[in-house]
Amino acid sequence: MTALALDNLAVKYNHRPVIERISWKAEKGKIYSIIGPNGCGKSTLLKAIAGQLKPVRGTILLDDRPLASYSRRGLARYLSMLQQSQEKQPDLTVRTLVGYGRFPHKPAWAGLRREDEEIIDWALAQTGALSLADRKLSALSGGERQRAWIALALAQQPRLLLLDEPTTYLDVSHQWEIMELVSELNQKHGITILMVLHDMNHAAAFSDEILVLSQGEVYVSGKPADTLTEQTLGEVFGVKGQITQDPETARLSCLVTGLLDQEGNIENRRYRRGLG
């Protein structure tokens, strides 16, 4: 029942070793988040799993089959990836873009069949993008665009959905909307989710498990309560923070109050002045 297994994985990005040695497993039907400071290798790991970067060592198993044994099309049927949002949007309508998601499911010369159209409608409906179908991507707001791109990923009918910082550039309510959408896709359709997140509160609220990366290696992985601790905040991110639990939703959240210096003391001039 493993959707993804990494064994002794090492990946380079631009000739620089980024992922040093990662062994890790993800079960089917769960939501996983990867967090870590800038440059820890989060996005590189996601790209390697998506087949965009070739590992220099180790293996990636998808559905118990080595990644290297998948064809491009086969891989695109098993997993899809929402890439970091880009400024320049293609000159397409939402429906055309989402239609591209059917490419790995049919021969290149074949047009869209009726079942393809139905799947496109389904993907648009799931992401709440049906009403946007005939609009150009360039005419959409940030949140609407993100829905369109997630609909594209869904039209591939993936078993594993990778998301690279899906909430960047969105305001706080749209961030939560996207996170709710992802969680709904997981619950309704059993799609395994693996996403890179910047916001630790999102990771805490929506993940079954969190993978904390530090300098190309796994610092810790497991349930939010076990991984998202004040120690993690201090050792991995170099910040002082408190983890609290919301009594109503039982969700964890973290409140960061300052940077830590080399010795682990809080680095905040005003705070120190207050002490002095």
Added chain:
Amino acid sequence: MLTAIALAAVFGIAWSIGTGAVFISPGEIWQYLFHGFDGPLREVIWNIRLPRTLVAALVGVNLALSGAILQGVMRNPLADPHIIGVSSGAGLLGITILILYPEAWPLLTPVAFLGASAAAAIIYTLAWKQGVQPVRLILAGVAVSAFLGSGISALLTFYSDRVNGALVFLVGGLSAKSWPELQMMLPYSLAGLALAMIGSVHLNLLALGDAHARGLGVRVEATRLMLTAVATLLAASAVSVVGLLGFVGLIVPHCARLLIGSDHRLLLPASALLGVAVVTVCDTLARLLFAPIELPVGIILGAFGAPFFLYLLRREGE
């Protein structure tokens, strides 16, 4: 809109067959071509007008299609058959034949074809570094073209007394083109069109960027190589027959895009048809304007095509 472009192509062909030293009406052309009419102009139509018009049409198809494919593959609006060295490669070897070995002129077409394909292959190889990035390919193309271009200039300078013979090849002209040229180009046009249409969806996906295309199941490097090869053979077959007709490959795909949008499934056939219309009409003008003197079609293409393109560009902004 595709229908309108197709009509323009038909008009261009009919006008081109009908116009010349003797005017022939469309009705008569129809009789001669499809009802075996054995009138006084039979020879003129079958041996001069028709093959020349069809060569013009195929040149239009091949260059426009090549440009449209390359602009898609490179994701760059300035890409055209020049970029992959087709013109400079065909030019250098073609001019070498015309100037140094004029007695070998029957070899002009195959040798120019060889030059065009070889230049493209060299550029692609030089640009390769764990795959080909479009920008690197374009820069390698500019550099190699400049290198080969200096060879052409050197030949023209050293043998300035023989430049006249090479001039029409440099500008691009359709004078005295007939069935053999048509036979040479037709297979490339047909195969190129078929492969381009199969690749049209790939081009749409490549337009999203390499990472997105790969994520959707496109083998990006293989596809890029395939489509560049198709574009090279299309352009090489045209350029080796009519000379360095550069303009069509750059501007016609842009016009088609302004008229029909950027979906390659429509854009490629539209470019091909528009190429037919533009080259046949311009060749007719080239024969007509200063009759009985015939201009190389390349001159007309630049003189009329460029302002028309600028007009479309301005209109689109409004």
